[in-house]
Structures are given as structure tokens and as C-alpha cells.
Amino acid sequence: MKFSIVITTCNRLNLLKRAIKSALNQTVPCEVVVADDCSSDETEKYIQSLGNSVVYYRNEVNKGHAETVNIGVQQASGDWIKFLDDDDYLAPNCIAEMTKAILLCPDAVICSCVAAQMDIHDNELSRTPKVGPGLAFYIPQTDIHYGMLLELVPFGTPVQVACRRDAFCQTNGWDSQFDACDDIDSWVRIAQFGHAIFLNQCLAYRTIWPGAHNQKLSFAHRLNTNIRIKEKIYALVDPKHQLHLPTLQKIKNYLRLHWTLAALKQRNFSSFLSILNKTVFSISSWKILLTTTLSRKSHFHNSNIRKFILIKS
Structure with missing residues (x-):
């Protein structure tokens, strides 16, 4: 099994250096690909200084994040792709631990792990929740979309996720119309082709800072994009x-509740008022919110999802 780490970047050389270092310092050999979305800084010069240790491709014009991810995967030769944005970085044993788990579940097409949320000064803010028991947790393909719908299966952001290259290619890659959710849309489609693995180890580090793309999008935009994803x-x-599914309308009402509360938590009162409506007061919306919250805290103990421990803790 060969891994390729695909790093996408655009005019963030100082952050990119950290991402590349974390990729080159993996404890097992892997290919490192940098897909540059037409940076105007010193990115190209820096990559050239690294010699043959990095595969480099630079867009002649700006094509956006989703298309740059697709181009990076095209340049990669590995049969598994580990995604990495330029402002995030990996633990040294990330690829080694993912490889170990995937070898125990060869029909898997997607693998995710716990990530630490870091501020711009590398101080840890929080960690994403664990999923299931043990150090690694397997979910059959037939259960994945049900779990994603009810947010019991949180694959997470690119820094957490790896996928099989052939499954990625069968889905035609990332779709730029799902701005800020193009990664989640991709996980949804990839999951049609095989099983999923979660590693309950912190193997990835995501930077939370004002320059992140998702921080520039309105709550209303994120709500509407999430609704489109849930419909898929x-x-x-x-x-x-x-028999266990809430209606699609109840799911939409829950999403409105979720983003209304998120806006309130961040004291963004204009967004709070713009997306607030009577559906957030429905009992079904609060029931789904409570169910997902409790399920996460109980490490995914849900009778409708089968559980398999791959590596005992």
C-alpha cells in the first residue's frame, strides 16, 4: 500500500512549510504532492529548493480549492490519498497508524481520525470526539450514510481524512459548487464504494484562525449548503x-436549529436573527439535537449501527 499526501496551497508559504515538514517527517515512506493554486509569493521557489522530495504542480491561473485538490490527486501515484490543507499539519505517525488499520479492513475506502483544534500559536483549543470503542472502529458501507445523516459518523475536515484513490476517481473528485462543504460532499460520494474506518487517536492538527476559508462564510450560507448536503x-x-429515519423536513429543521445556536454562541446576533424562525422551536428539532449530542458523548453506542473493534485499546 502506498500513500500520497496531497497538500493544497495558495499564498500561505509560512504555513505551508509546516504542513510540508509534517508530511516529510512521517515515520513510514510516502509521496508528498503540493498542488499550488497559482500562488504569487515565494512558494514555487521554496518547493524547488526541496528537490525531488516533493512532487509540485502549479496552476497557471487560480482555479479554486476544490479543483486544486482534484489536480493534486491527479499528480499523485499512491493508491491511498491523505488530504492536507496548507494551514494544517499531521502527527509523525499519522500514515503509519492509518496503514495499520486499513490493512485489517482491506475493503475500506475512507479513513478518519481524531484531530486537535489549534490556534495560530499552536495552542490546543479542543479535540474532535472519538467514535466508537477501541483504537480503531469499522463501519460497514450499508450503515455509513445513515450515520452521516444523523451526524453520528463525523468524518471531519481534510486533515482528518484519507481515502482510496480509485474511489475518489470514481466520484469525479471534489465539486466546487459545495463551497466550504466540498470535502463533506466528497466523503458522502466516496462512501458508496466501501467501508469506513475511524481511528480514536489524535493524528492531525487543524488550525482555527480568521484566515481560514470557512470563517469568511456567513451562517446562512453554511446552513443552506448543509441542507443541500443532507438532501444528498x-x-x-x-x-x-x-424505518428509523426522521423525515427530510425534520432534518432541515434540526439544521436550522443547529446553526441558529451556533450563531448565538458566537454572539453573531445579526446572523442569529436572519436564520431564526419558528421551526427551531419544534420538539423534533430538539430531539434530533439531543440524540446526536448524547450519541457523541457515549462514543457512538447506537443500536442501529454495528460496531467492530479493529485494534484493542
């Missing part, structure tokens, strides 16, 4: 879960 997931849920 809903259509892919395996028939065996149909």
Missing part, C-alpha cells in the same frame, strides 16, 4: 434504515 445523504441511506 438522505437519498443514499440504505433501505434497512428507512
Whole structure:
């Protein structure tokens, strides 16, 4: 099995250096690909100074994040792709631990891990929740979309996720119309082709800072994009879960509640008022919110999702 770490970048050389260093310092050999979305800083000069240790491709014109990810994967030769944005970085044993788990589940097409949320000064703010028992947790393909719909299966951001290259290519890569959710949209489509693995180890570090792309999007935009994603997931849920499904409208109402509370938590009162409506007061919305919250805290103990421990803790 060969891993390629695909790093996308645009005019963030100082952050990019850290991302590349974390990729080159993996404890197992892997290919490092940098896809540059037409940077105007010293990125190209720096990459050239690294010699053959990095595969480099630079867009002649700016093509956006999603298309640059697709180009980076095209340049990669590995049969597994580890995604990495230029403002994030990996633990040295990230690829080694993912490889170990994937070898125990060869039909997996997507693998995720716990990530630490870091501020710009590398201080840890929080960690994403663990999923299931043990150090590694396997979910059959037939259960994935049901879990994603109810947010019991949080694959996470690119720094957390790796996928099989052939599955990525079968889905035609990332779709730029899902701005800021192009990664989640990709996970939804990739999950049609095999099983999923979660590693309950912190192997990735995501930087939370004002320069991050998602921080520039309004709450209303993120709500509407999330609704479109949920509509896609809903259509892919395996028939065996149909009896347990809330209606799509209830899911939409829950999303409005979620983003209304998120805006309130961040004291963005204009956004809070713009997305607030009577649906957030529905009992079903609060029930779904409570169910997802409790399920996360109980490490995914849900009777409708089968659990398999790959590596005992």
C-alpha cells in the first residue's frame, strides 16, 4: 500500500512549510504532492529548493480549492490519498497508524481520525470526539450514510481524512459548487464504494484562525449548503434504515436549529436573527439535537449501527 499526501496551497508559504515538514517527517515512506493554486509569493521557489522530495504542480491561473485538490490527486501515484490543507499539519505517525488499520479492513475506502483544534500559536483549543470503542472502529458501507445523516459518523475536515484513490476517481473528485462543504460532499460520494474506518487517536492538527476559508462564510450560507448536503445523504441511506429515519423536513429543521445556536454562541446576533424562525422551536428539532449530542458523548453506542473493534485499546 502506498500513500500520497496531497497538500493544497495558495499564498500561505509560512504555513505551508509546516504542513510540508509534517508530511516529510512521517515515520513510514510516502509521496508528498503540493498542488499550488497559482500562488504569487515565494512558494514555487521554496518547493524547488526541496528537490525531488516533493512532487509540485502549479496552476497557471487560480482555479479554486476544490479543483486544486482534484489536480493534486491527479499528480499523485499512491493508491491511498491523505488530504492536507496548507494551514494544517499531521502527527509523525499519522500514515503509519492509518496503514495499520486499513490493512485489517482491506475493503475500506475512507479513513478518519481524531484531530486537535489549534490556534495560530499552536495552542490546543479542543479535540474532535472519538467514535466508537477501541483504537480503531469499522463501519460497514450499508450503515455509513445513515450515520452521516444523523451526524453520528463525523468524518471531519481534510486533515482528518484519507481515502482510496480509485474511489475518489470514481466520484469525479471534489465539486466546487459545495463551497466550504466540498470535502463533506466528497466523503458522502466516496462512501458508496466501501467501508469506513475511524481511528480514536489524535493524528492531525487543524488550525482555527480568521484566515481560514470557512470563517469568511456567513451562517446562512453554511446552513443552506448543509441542507443541500443532507438532501444528498438522505437519498443514499440504505433501505434497512428507512424505518428509523426522521423525515427530510425534520432534518432541515434540526439544521436550522443547529446553526441558529451556533450563531448565538458566537454572539453573531445579526446572523442569529436572519436564520431564526419558528421551526427551531419544534420538539423534533430538539430531539434530533439531543440524540446526536448524547450519541457523541457515549462514543457512538447506537443500536442501529454495528460496531467492530479493529485494534484493542
